Amino acid sequence: MSTRLVEMNLPRFPLLGDKEMRELLRRARAGDKAAREKLINCNLKLVFNLVRRFQNRGYELEDLFQIGCIGLMKAIDKFDLSYDVKFSTYAVPMIVGEIRRFLRDDNPVKVSRSVKETAYRIQQARERLTGRLGREPSVGEVAAELGISREDVVMAMEAAQAPTSIYETLHQDDGDPIYLLDQLRDGDEGELPWLDHITVKELLMSLPERDRKIIIWRFFEDKTQADVARRLGLSQVQVSRLERQALKKLKEMMRSGEEG
Missing domain, CATH: 1.20.120.1810 (Four Helix Bundle (Hemerythrin (Met), subunit A))
Structure with missing residues (x-):
């Protein structure tokens, strides 16, 4: 119909x-x-x-x-x-x-051998770049390392992994946690074409204005915590704490929808 x-x-x-x-x-x-x-x-x-x-x-x-x-x-x-x-x-x-x-x-499509091989190469490249950069690499950096397109990187990663939340914690040491959203965000573009914009927009509206600004500036305008701190007249430590709290709330709301 x-x-x-x-x-x-x-x-x-x-x-x-x-x-x-x-x-x-x-x-x-x-x-x-x-x-x-x-x-x-x-x-x-x-x-x-x-x-x-x-x-x-x-x-x-x-x-x-x-x-x-x-x-x-x-x-x-x-x-x-x-x-x-x-x-x-x-x-x-x-x-x-x-x-x-x-x-x-309901999807009967199986992950092809070539996609699995690409996903394996991506994982190896991520590990190399993490050691070299001291942080999780972006999609663009992984693509450049392998000489393939960003789209191929994202498609292979999505095909080889089980569906997950964009707010899943991938790594955490003595500093701030690294979320899947951080990893997939392209350092050269503030836009996330694969992200569910409508869902995120709806969820962001539930946050207090200051928290909403922090998330937008950090994850959609690619501002550093220091940049955000200057804009709000806060310390970087305060911004880090507020950001974690806001992400936690978004994560909980997203999970409530995913778990159904």
Whole structure:
């Protein structure tokens, strides 16, 4: 079914305000089936907007929409009203996670021998560069070391590894932890084309303004902790602590969506 037809078949319900949304969630939690049904219907547009990003994957859009609705229902059932975030902020990673899990588990494609060999060479290059640089290398640095494109590096790494969170800690010594996000961020580009921008944007909005600025400056504008400290009038130690706290919160919210 085409995108247009799926959208036309969506029931027309008004957007809910945060106060009404929370009241319906409270009632649904207490067993009110009508409230739960209204929550589902009023959030179908959100599901549809997320599902559209997974077009051209070899699946009918209507099928992916149904999978996305399962994620929405899980979000409704699991949302904690004590969370100081909007329901949509919590629901987006839950819906996206459900769709990705379906695509991952239903995907019959096997990792080819050549991709496995490339992944092995990448791992060796990473180890060499880590020893030479004293830190985890970026995708661009690994690509240059092997004489292949950045896209080939990312594809081989993604194919050879189990799906993981971008906030997974890869290494930690006496200093700050190194997250997967740090490793894959390209030193020459502030943009992360493979990153789930909508999900991250939604999650960032749940952070206090200062914490949100720190994450944006550090991970999207490639500023150092010293740069951020100067901008905020804080010490680098304070920025480091605030950054870790913000990443921890984002990590917890992302995991809640991935685990479903």
